[in-house]
Amino acid sequence: MPRRLIVLTEGYSNPINAKTAVSVIRYRPGEVVAVLDSGSAGKTAQQILNIGGDIPVVASIDQAPPADTLLVGIAPQGGKLPGVMRKAVLAALERGMTVESGLHEFLGEDPEFAAAATKSGSKIIDVRRNRERDVATRTGIDERCLRIHTVGNDCCVGKMVVSIEIADALKAKGHDAVFVATGQTGIMIAGSGCPVDCVVSDFINGAVEKLVLANQQHEIMVIEGQGSLAHPAYSAVTLGLLHGCVPDGLIVCYEVGRKHVNGLEHIELKSLEEMIRANEAMANLMHPCRVIGIAMNSRLCTPEQAEAEREQVRSRLGLPVCDVYRHGAGELADAALRLQREIGKGPRK
Amino acid sequence: MPRRLIVLTEGYSNPINAKTAVSVIRYRPGEVVAVLDSGSAGKTAQQILNIGGDIPVVASIDQAPPADTLLVGIAPQGGKLPGVMRKAVLAALERGMTVESGLHEFLGEDPEFAAAATKSGSKIIDVRRNRERDVATRTGIDERCLRIHTVGNDCCVGKMVVSIEIADALKAKGHDAVFVATGQTGIMIAGSGCPVDCVVSDFINGAVEKLVLANQQHEIMVIEGQGSLAHPAYSAVTLGLLHGCVPDGLIVCYEVGRKHVNGLEHIELKSLEEMIRANEAMANLMHPCRVIGIAMNSRLCTPEQAEAEREQVRSRLGLPVCDVYRHGAGELADAALRLQREIGKGPRK
Numbered sequence: 082m083p084r085r086l087i088v089l090t091e092g093y094s095n096p097i098n099a100k101t102a103v104s105v106i107r108y109r110p111g112e113v114v115a116v117l118d119s120g121s122a123g124k125t126a127q128q129i130l131n132i133g134g135d136i137p138v139v140a141s142i143d144q145a146p147p148a149d150t151l152l153v154g155i156a157p158q159g160g161k162l163p164g165v166m167r168k169a170v171l172a173a174l175e176r177g178m179t180v181e182s183g184l185h186e187f188l189g190e191d192p193e194f195a196a197a198a199t200k201s202g203s204k205i206i207d208v209r210r211n212r213e214r215d216v217a218t219r220t221g222i223d224e225r226c227l228r229i230h231t232v233g234n235d236c237c238v239g240k241m242v243v244s245i246e247i248a249d250a251l252k253a254k255g256h257d258a259v260f261v262a263t264g265q266t267g268i269m270i271a272g273s274g275c276p277v278d279c280v281v282s283d284f285i286n287g288a289v290e291k292l293v294l295a296n297q298q299h300e301i302m303v304i305e306g307q308g309s310l311a312h313p314a315y316s317a318v319t320l321g322l323l324h325g326c327v328p329d330g331l332i333v334c335y336e337v338g339r340k341h342v343n344g345l346e347h348i349e350l351k352s353l354e355e356m357i358r359a360n361e362a363m364a365n366l367m368h369p370c371r372v373i374g375i376a377m378n379s380r381l382c383t384p385e386q387a388e389a390e391r392e393q394v395r396s397r398l399g400l401p402v403c404d405v406y407r408h409g410a411g412e413l414a415d416a417a418l419r420l421q422r423e424i425g426k427g428p429r430k
Numbered sequence: 431m432p433r434r435l436i437v438l439t440e441g442y443s444n445p446i447n448a449k450t451a452v453s454v455i456r457y458r459p460g461e462v463v464a465v466l467d468s469g470s471a472g473k474t475a476q477q478i479l480n481i482g483g484d485i486p487v488v489a490s491i492d493q494a495p496p497a498d499t500l501l502v503g504i505a506p507q508g509g510k511l512p513g514v515m516r517k518a519v520l521a522a523l524e525r526g527m528t529v530e531s532g533l534h535e536f537l538g539e540d541p542e543f544a545a546a547a548t549k550s551g552s553k554i555i556d557v558r559r560n561r562e563r564d565v566a567t568r569t570g571i572d573e574r575c576l577r578i579h580t581v582g583n584d585c586c587v588g589k590m591v592v593s594i595e596i597a598d599a600l601k602a603k604g605h606d607a608v609f610v611a612t613g614q615t616g617i618m619i620a621g622s623g624c625p626v627d628c629v630v631s632d633f634i635n636g637a638v639e640k641l642v643l644a645n646q647q648h649e650i651m652v653i654e655g656q657g658s659l660a661h662p663a664y665s666a667v668t669l670g671l672l673h674g675c676v677p678d679g680l681i682v683c684y685e686v687g688r689k690h691v692n693g694l695e696h697i698e699l700k701s702l703e704e705m706i707r708a709n710e711a712m713a714n715l716m717h718p719c720r721v722i723g724i725a726m727n728s729r730l731c732t733p734e735q736a737e738a739e740r741e742q743v744r745s746r747l748g749l750p751v752c753d754v755y756r757h758g759a760g761e762l763a764d765a766a767l768r769l770q771r772e773i774g775k776g777p778r779k
Contacts, residue, residue, distance in 0.1 A: 158565055159563065159564075159565055160563075160632070185563065185630070185632065186563075214508065214509075214534070214535075215508075216507055216508055216663040216664075217662045217663040218662070218663070218694060219662045219694065219696070219697060220696070277631065278630075278631055278632040279630055279631070279632065280630070280631055281534070281627075281628055281629070281630060281631070282626065282627055282628070282629055282630070282631040282634045282666050282667045282670060283509070283534065283627040283628065283663075283664060283667060285631045285666045286662060286663050286664070286665060286666055287663060310669075310712070310715065311715040311716075313566045313567070313568045313635060313673060313716060314565040314566040314567070314632075314635050314636055315565075315632060315635070316635060316669050316670065316673045316715075317631050317634045317635055317666045317667065317669050317670025317671075317673070318631045318632060318666065319669075320659075320665050320666050320668075320669040321631060321665065321666025322666075324662060324665045324666070345567060345568065347568070347569070348568060351715065355715075358711075359711060359712070359715060362707075362708060362711055363659070363708070363712070366659065366660040366665075366700065366704075366708060367660075367662060
């Protein structure tokens with residue numbers, strides 16, 4: 082039975098801060114009945130988030146259509162629940178609704194929320210909570226499965242979306258592909274995965290290796306990336322993921338026009354060339370691997386700017402380049418299939 | 431008041447498995463009154479661990495000189511307490527002794543140990559327990575402080591020892607140097623630090639950055655390294671540390687003759703050249719940095735083999751090379767001071 086979700090974005094209703102909301106609405110459209118943000122009540126999801134059509138924005142749970150789950154629709158740096166969201170979370174728990182959160186700060190450990198949940202019998206799902214305690218051993222990996230991994234020059238450039246779209250494009254071409262989620266939003270969409278940024282750091286490579294072992298019955302695995310090897314705060318997560326999933330091929334994701342690290346405006350982003358070099362160097366410490374395509378996020382570009390950027394990067398790097406929203410992910414899926422043939426992997430007999 | 435420690439190595443009394451015991455005995459010699467391993471009772475620490483002189487090995491706490499603390503002397507992969515050690519831990523707690531552990535599996539969360547501690551009023555110190563929740567921001571770093579960081583081609587090659595010895599050599603030359611601990615054993619020795627491998631992975635870079643901010647009043651900081659950028663299981667920890675401490679100079683540590691990753695005998699180690707390249711490439715994504723010396727661990731070599739290796743590596747890489755036990759850390763300390771002059775850092779006025 083599909084869930085009936087109210088997505089909470091109180092005070093954070095823009096496409097960047099409410100990244101989780103946007104992605105859940107995009108990939109689970111039938112499940113979302115309302116967006117909760119009292120400051121934008123009366124508008125539609127489309128008006129405030131650029132997605133979701135007529136899904137209403139409401140000021141409280143009372144004003145929303147019947148729902149069984151309140152989903153926290155943000156994923157801020159540091160991972161704490163903003164104070165303005167407490168009221169709605171508490172209201173949901175008091176009326177017996179499930180509350181699902183991808184924050185680092187576990188709602189289930191908040192005494193007030195825990196008490197409310199106990200009293201009403203409602204459930205708190207902290208998607209990032211995990212007890213990963215296995216170290217990577219590099220054994221049992223089935224080399225028939227093609228592993229594609231998305232990386233990038235920053236966080237919030239679209240790695241999850243690109244991964245989902247490539248997996249979907251491969252499926253549309255008749256291949257047995259699977260999207261492997263590694264972040265809270267991806268897990269909310271896919272229904273499984275590993276919240277790698279919340280794993281104790283000694284065990285991140287091992288947790289990712291387990292994801293590979295659990296999904297390698299598929300012909301092609303597209304593993305969601307996180308952060309960037311050059312991100313001052315999150316590079317450890319990125320490398321644990323890159324080494325744990327031992328990819329054959331990488332897709333480098335970036336946002337056109339972004340010059341500085343998201344949230345750290347005093348730090349310049351590295352060029353695509355530098356990111357390709359760094360990712361290939363680090364991946365090849367574990368397993369043969371190369372960059373097979375570029376995913377540009379051109380959300381702030383005019384169509385003309387997007388096409389000019391695409392041509393320029395394509396000729397500069399000699400790689401396929403797509404914005405998966407504008408152009409679809411077909412070229413990147415084809416790049417994965419070329420790599421599959423080239424390194425002698427292929428559909429199972 | 432110095433502690434009176436019994437170091438527990440039950441069933442694991444060799445210099446590799448009992449790495450924590452060996453280092454605590456080496457750098458806190460006055461505090462250790464006995465080693466507890468029933469299988470070697472009657473011997474001396476020197477006989478089973480190659481260090482500690484006449485410190486007695488005993489079969490039980492009853493047979494040891496009076497002590498206030500039982501220190502778990504091992505740090506196994508995966509970080510669990512071996513079953514054979516439970517009896518001694520419980521006995522210590524029952525008689526009101528403090529139990530100090532650097533394991534990933536927190537003794538304080540074990541119901542039997544927790545109950546025994548509550549009953550007797552004894553204390554359990556889980557050195558790795560932390561609630562790090564700060565992300566790195568790359569602000570507030572004082573560039574007058576020289577930051578030296580030890581890296582390597584594997585775990586268990588001697589990074590902690592090399593870091594302590596370089597800091598001590600710098601102090602002996604009259605400089606204000608500090609050893610910054612990043613692992614459980616280093617923290618037990620230094621009395622402070624951050625157990626980076628047990629930090630949630632989103633926050634490791636930030637936790638290390640805080641260590642830098644807390645120690646940069648010193649002229650020179652020597653930050654203990656962990657794992658290796660090429661380690662299948664622990665590379666995420668290594669990169670979070672490398673990026674969080676934004677080093678000016680690196681010392682690459684390795685063990686002479688080791689061919690495969692410690693505990694993963696199916697994985698070949700990378701060459702020193704590859705490790706220098708990988709570490710310089712990744713460090714320079716954040717901050718200008720280069721390798722300034724090599725620390726060889728020649729514990730399995732004859733003196734002749736050690737000298738031949740030293741000469742060969744020195745001429746191959748054009749860098750100072752020492753085994754800090756055989757040759758002292760003077761050459762590596764001098765390399766740090768040359769770098770300090772070269773990049774225009776120096777003693778505070």
